[in-house]
Amino acid sequence: MVAKTILIADGGSTKTDWTIVAGNQEIDRIKTRGINPFFQTEEEISAEIRDNLIPRIKKYDSIEAVYFYGAGCAFPEKNEILRRSVTHYLPVPVEVGSDLLAAARALCGHSPGIACILGTGSNSCLYDGKDIVNNISPLGFILGDEGSGAVLGKLLVGDVLKNQLPVALQEVFFAESGLTPAIIMEKVYKQPFPNRFLASLSPFLLRHIEEPAIYNLVSNSFRAFFARNVMQYDCRDHPVHLIGSIAWYYQAILKDVAREFGLRLGTIVQSPVQGLVRYHSVL
Incomplete structure (x- = not known):
């Protein structure tokens, strides 16, 4: 049986990582500029895909599906903008989900837990192993x-x-x-x-x-993150996992602050890509 080839995208406001996966193996990774349908028009997103993604994946003519996870992809109308932008140049099934869902799937897999993003922006959720069941709105950097x-x-x-x-x-x-x-x-x-x-x-x-x-x-900013977001979930029964560049590079301070709150930290990773490859390889 020929391994199914898929394209997984981790889209942020700063950059987007596109990973080509065959079966359960990552075979290539491509970086483009950030894609966020909350801040960008369909024309701008389409131009980024046309100019900086499509020319670099033409050799992979057997891509069967795209899973795009991104900042700003938490609303159906925004997700549709993204889906149309991709399918215009890559006519395959496209699933669009939020960067928070990507974090939850990458960090927790099919187990319950609290998943947090600390990157250009921040976010958090309670995940039951399948769906996000509670989310304190991050409200943006303002x-x-x-x-x-x-x-x-x-x-x-x-x-x-x-x-x-x-x-x-x-x-x-x-x-x-x-x-x-x-x-x-x-x-x-x-x-x-x-x-x-x-x-x-x-x-x-x-x-x-x-x-x-x-x-x-x-x-103090990390204390505010835990106090105003994470502590509103059921922290006693679930580990707290974190993802993103800020979580990765400042993890020593995060661990100290988490101890002040009595939180049990789990996985801390910089990117969700490997976790998403594992998640989609077992679907």
Whole structure:
């Protein structure tokens, strides 16, 4: 029997990872720019697929299905935009699900648990092994998204511009980033995807995490994430799993903060791809 070939996409606001899977084996991975139907039009998404995906998968002419998981794919009308954009160039069955469902399937498989995303944005849910049964709305980086890269960046530039960090550290920030107050305001308030810009400042925090002001900024944001989101689920009976670049690179601090809340952390991974390959290989 010939192994079924499928395409699994992990779409975020910053980048999208496309994985070609034959049977239960990953045979290729392709990166394109972020795809988010909440912020992008159908024409913009179609152009990204046409220009940066299709030319690189033409050699795989036996793709039988696409599973697209992405930020902004939590509403039927948005999912339909994504589905049409893909099927226009790749006429096969396309299932579109949220990045949160991807996290739950990748982290928990077919077992119940609490699945969390800490990347450019943040999110969380209670998963029963099949479906998401409870989700505290993340509300985005303006109203919520506690612990995310965008919010960490927002807190950082807010503290820099309001002189809440030591002067020497503020000077280091401007020197390393090449930013000015005017450029920051332009990027946040006038240019598209301010969440991407803010999240791009996370490496500065990581480089200077030994500074008490930086450590406190990060750990307090993680406390807000656990207190305002995770603690609303049944944490006593379920492990808490985390996925995303922020979860991966800041996992030492996350573990310390989780202990303060009495939470039992499970898996922490940077990407859902391997977990999704396992999940879809047993369907």
